[in-house]
Amino acid sequence: MSTRTYRVIVRGVLDGLDDDRRAWLRDHAAEHDLFASSFTERGSTAYDGSLAAFSHRVVVHVDPGPGEEDDARTAGELSALQWLEEVGVGARRLRSTATCTDDVRIRRR
Known part of the structure; x- marks a missing residue:
């Protein structure tokens, strides 16, 4: 059975930051700039120096069928939670959004 490919964006608010975590995140902020983020299977997380919010972009593969978009969003959220835990x-x-890349049509000129 083939799978369907989704690009998922998970957004949220960073929570429970102590001084050490704030310092670590600020030290690594350049690596997590929005302009450096991309859709990868491992996931790419972006945030700014204010440490208020973040976004996580990830490519997931799900089985086709009813509820596949929900499955993709769930997989994306799990990827974001894994990064946060790390x-x-x-x-x-x-909150998350999912776009199936198999359904995207490219208009050629």
Whole structure:
């Protein structure tokens, strides 16, 4: 069975930051600039120096069928939560959008 490919964007608010985590995030902010982020299978997280909000972009593959978009959003949110756990910060107010790249049509001129 083939899979469908989705690009998922997860947005949220960084939460539970202590002084050490704030310092670490600020030290690594250049690596997580919005202009450096891209859709990858590992995921790419962006935030700015204010440390208020973040976005996580990821490519996921899901089985086709009813609810596949929900499955893609869930996989994207899990990817974002995994990154947040790796760097030791929490998040709240997560929201996500998913776009199936298989359905995108490219208009050629």
